[in-house]
Amino acid sequence: MDLVTNEVSLLVLDDGQQYELEDKFKKLGIRFYKLKDIWIRNPFDYIKYEKAVDQFFKNHHAFDIIHLHASSKNYYILKCAKKYNIPVRIAHSHNTGFQTHNKIKIFVGNSMKKNLNKNATHYLACSELAGNWLFGNSKDVRIIRNAVNLDQYKFDMKKRLEFRKQLGIGDELAVCNVGRLEKQKNHEFLLEIFSEVLEVEPSAKLFLIGTGSLKNELTKKVELMNLEKNVVFLGFRKDVADLLQAMDIFLMPSLHEGFPVTAVEAQAEGLPCIFSSTITPEVKLLPETCFLDLNTNPKVWANKIIEIFKSYKRTDKKDILTSLGFNLKLETAKLMDFYKGEIKKNDKK
Known part of the structure; x- marks a missing residue:
């Protein structure tokens, strides 16, 4: 510069x-x-x-x-x-x-x-x-x-309904992860968690936003687990802010992170987040954001997802994130x- x-x-x-x-x-x-x-x-x-x-x-x-x-x-x-x-x-x-x-x-x-x-x-x-x-x-x-640009990531019910319709989501649970399809992001464990979610919510959908070297490997794993009807690979997207509007839970079981921007974006939209405890606790910007250990059984993660889905109501979080320096x-x-x-x-x- x-x-x-x-x-x-x-x-x-x-x-x-x-x-x-x-x-x-x-x-x-x-x-x-x-x-x-x-x-x-x-x-x-x-x-x-x-x-x-x-x-x-x-x-x-x-x-x-x-x-x-x-x-x-x-x-x-x-x-x-x-x-x-x-x-x-x-x-x-x-x-x-x-x-x-x-x-x-x-x-x-x-x-x-x-x-x-x-x-x-x-x-x-x-x-x-x-x-x-x-x-x-x-x-x-x-x-x-x-x-992040908090105006861009402000929760908007109109957009939420519009993009849920585009993605073919009705009242069912929509879980998402945004990140490169690489080892660090721990997608294999994410799929194990989601498989447990389907035991309780069989119509739930998992949307994976991002691309990477493990795309073929993860696609094969989805097939082996018989999850093809419930897991959607969205690839690289320019409309992540709009896609997050449509989701119910943001799940990030990463092996390690610095301070993931996508975690800030999701919380800026009021989207409830569950992170692995390997991620810095500094990323917790909202009281409802929670952490789980990667050694915890996938079923525990699944139960937490379903618990939040049945009780959480989204609201605008711009003032909170501004006060925290984001x-x-x-x-x-x-x-x-x-x-x-x-x-x-x-x-x-």
Whole structure:
């Protein structure tokens, strides 16, 4: 980011896919850079990655701020930013664990945290838990909430009825999960929970919003469990706010999370939420939001879902979330003030 010219640039690794957000960013006047044919799968890829990052900063270093939204394996971006004298180098933690169960990769990731911390000048996190995981307890971590546009996610009964009709939902229970179809999100356990729900509410529907590498595997599991009539894969959607209006329960049994934005969005709509206890308790924004242990029998989760479904009435939650710091307009202004303040400090040096 260059605050003198108000130019913002994005640097991403090219995973070979084209994302819709790219066009949206470009329309906003944001410069978009991709490191072509760079994707870290093994140690040899990392050598290639380092060369590409160094070359990028050699050619593009007229920035006031580098804001890294990645974990420790991408510490080299901040190291190069430091090499080319970019004064403000922000590391931002969005998670509480690595997206792998590979012990070697976890060991390497943990060993790289020291380099990340050494090359950053500022430490941001979406929650205290996320900050402690990546930076440790000794760092001065600034919390930037994963806020949302509360006007967009305001509960609307008219929209609810409209989208329930579109999805073919009548009076039956509608459960949903929003997230990538990846191991971290724990969809297999989610399906076990839903199978127990069907024992009591046989007409219930489960809507999975998102896409990912486990799509085929999960589709097969749905077939093996004879859930095809009740489980709907909606894929990547641009109308998540409207889809949430139609749901009755938001279920997130993730293995780990930082501070999931979708959890904020669901609560902003007054949608009752059940999260795994592995997710930071900071995500509980409403009294009715609850947590269950992943070691708890799926039937216990199912009973909680049905209990909420039969008793809960949704209302507008905008004022509550604004008071808790989850209004996107206010948090954006807070971040911009932070940027400007740090630039002024460096200008005086």
